Amino acid sequence: MVGNSKRRLAQFAADHGVDEEAAELLSALEEVARMATIGKWGDRWFRHPISDMREPEKSVCWLTDIDPPESDPVKLKHQRDHHALLHLKATVTAVDRFFSFFMRVRRGLTLAEWGIVSASAERRLWFGKNAYHPAVLVKMLSIFRTYFNYCEVAQDGKTPAMRLGLTKGPIALEDIVYFSPEQPARRRARQAAPVVSDSGGSVRACTSNKSPSLPKQEGLESQQQSVSNSLRERLAPKDGLHASVRDFSSTAP
Known part of the structure; x- marks a missing residue:
């Protein structure tokens, strides 16, 4: 035909x-x-x-x-x-495929099997293999659906996920069971700019990436001492001028 x-x-x-x-x-x-x-x-x-x-x-x-x-x-x-x-x-091919998948679930999962007809108890159904809690069956269906969509290869050499363009090839079970997402690269937190006070007492913030190199306390004190000595030498009055000023002040009324 x-x-x-x-x-x-x-x-x-x-x-x-x-x-x-x-x-x-x-x-x-x-x-x-x-x-x-x-x-x-x-x-x-x-x-x-x-x-x-x-x-x-x-x-x-x-x-x-x-x-x-x-x-x-x-x-x-x-x-x-x-x-x-x-x-x-x-x-109706899509419907047939759905029922084919439905039958595979029924036959592949023990928890989803049809009930067994009892011949001695008025043909009642025995659901001895079913799960006691529906959540267990939901978990089993999720595992079965993942394997069917990503792992099992059909006659054309493709999985359902490959036909939809979601994957480039079959996924191994080990890659799914032991999957761990890549951790993002850790970024170092930016440090706050240190506050530095100069010799004049003004406060300024250091914005450079590197830590500022602060002078040692001893070197700073010696530098201040040398500056003050040079100022005294330049501003100190002569001996004669100093004496005349004293004498003039002593004779004042």
């Missing part, structure tokens, strides 16, 4: 002189024009022109077709092409 569908599509493309993708659209437009009304609700069913191994002889019913037809011929053609493409993309 699948082979006949492919050969029929190839012959259709050769007759119309188009490629396979355009042939699918043209065949879908023809099937849209031949849509039949089935059932008491008057639903219009679309017979899918392409058979698939998972969905052979598929028929589609668009229940939400509420858009009015366009009045412009160009817009009407685009609208019909869009409707035909929507019918071509209709599938």
Whole structure:
């Protein structure tokens, strides 16, 4: 059936002189024009022109077709092409994949297995393998989901995370179990600028990166002493001038 569908599509493309993708659209437009009304609700069913191994002889019913037809011929053609493409993309494969994953969870996790039917107690279900606390099952599902999305490789050599572009390759279990995020580089705290007082008693803050080199106490005292001695020598009066001043002051009335 699948082979006949492919050969029929190839012959259709050769007759119309188009490629396979355009042939699918043209065949879908023809099937849209031949849509039949089935059932008491008057639903219009679309017979899918392409058979698939998972969905052979598929028929589609668009229940939400509420858009009015366009009045412009160009817009009407685009609208019909869009409707035909929507019918071509209709599938329940994603639902089947979900149920496939659901069954794998049921069969892979002991805590998620179906209850066992008892033959001696009026066919009651026995849930002896289930978890006593639901939080335990939630943790097991998180572990299973992580392994399924990042570690398990399918037939195409990719994981679900690789198909979504989240990872570049399969992730090893050791990288997940022993994962530790990189610690950010530690930055040294900036030290407060030291306050330095000079010989005149004024206070200033040192803003350089390096600590200021303060002079030793002994060197500072010797420097101050030498400065004061030189000032005394320069300002000291002569002996004669000093004597005349004393004599003049003594004779004052």
